[in-house]
Amino acid sequence: MEIIIAASPKAIASIVADAIEDLLTEHAGTVLGLATGSSPLSVYQELIRRHRDNGLSFAKSRAFLLDEYLGLPRAHPQSYHSVIRSEFVDHIDIDPTHVYSPDGEAADPVVEGQRYDAAIAAAGGIELQLLGIGTDGHIGFNEPTSSLRSRTRVKTLTEQTRSDNARFFDHVDQVPRHVMTQGLGTISEARHLVLVATGEAKAEAVAAMVEGPVAAICPGSVLQLHQHATVLVDEDAASRLKLADYYRHVYANKPRWQGI
Structure with missing residues (x-):
């Protein structure tokens, strides 16, 4: 796992956008994994800018939501x-029919979860999966105690997660109690996991994910088992990391041609 402590969300966005641009340059048909929420917004804004100003194209790529x-x-x-379209897809040249998400209205959610995993596999798998982390350590909507090998399925949200997401609704009572999410096993099949976390509110979750044990109580800790995982945090989100100085030293001395 690589830990990068950056000065600001803008600096994080630039690093992640570089990695995505490199992928698209090498293979225009790259399959991306997209996350919603506040964490990836600065990344999407930077990618939109590069599309608008520099001609970065997503026309041949495909994407799957978490x-x-x-x-x-x-x-x-x-x-x-709807959110991924208003915040990202509508502002670039990707074919919106090539941006897939679980069907939250499926008549049989179990079958839908299996279908979604099969669709990702049929596309060749996800090359780079963007992730955020919740204050309780969840990634995707895999709440604490989720199986580290879980597949796309229905989960019940914690009241903390519903409260955190209430800002997007008129009232917390409007936040659904159930979701369909890629499982930790599904997420782990992506070839590169890139997790972004900013702000002091995420510091405890980041420390548990990076420096705590691999345990279902902190779903994000599954990244410790991945062959290519990159965690990018600002100073506030890094504030509880015991080895922060070491992570800075490693990144400062990393050959730039390696990227992330």
Whole structure:
């Protein structure tokens, strides 16, 4: 696992955008894994800028979302199907029909989870998966005690997660209690995991993920088992890391041609 402590969300966005641009340059048909929420927003804004100003093209790429609220219509403004389009997809040249998400209205959620995993596999797998982390350590919507080998399935949100997401709704009571999410096993099949976390509110979760034990109580800790995982944090999110100085030293002395 590589830990990069950057000065700001803008600096993090530039590093991640470089990695995505390199992938698209090497293979225009790259399959990306997209996350919603506040953490990846600066990355999307930087990619949109590069598309607009520098001609970075996503036209031949495809993308899969991490999760979706169960029972929320796709047309709802807070469905992740809608959110990823308003925040990213509508501003670049990717074919929106090539941006896939779990069907939160599926008649049989079990079958839908299996279908979604099969669709990712049929696409050749995800090359780079963007991730955020919740204050309780969840990635995707894999709440604490999720199996480290879990597949795409229905999960019940904790009240903390519903409270954290209430800012996107008029009231916490409008936040769905259930979601469909890629499992930790599904996420771990991506060839590169790139997790972004900013702000002091994420510091405890980041420390548990990076320096704590690999345990279901902190789902993000599954990144410790991955062959290519990069965690990018700002100073506030890094504030509880015991080995922060070492991570800075490693990154400062890393050959730049390696990227992330």
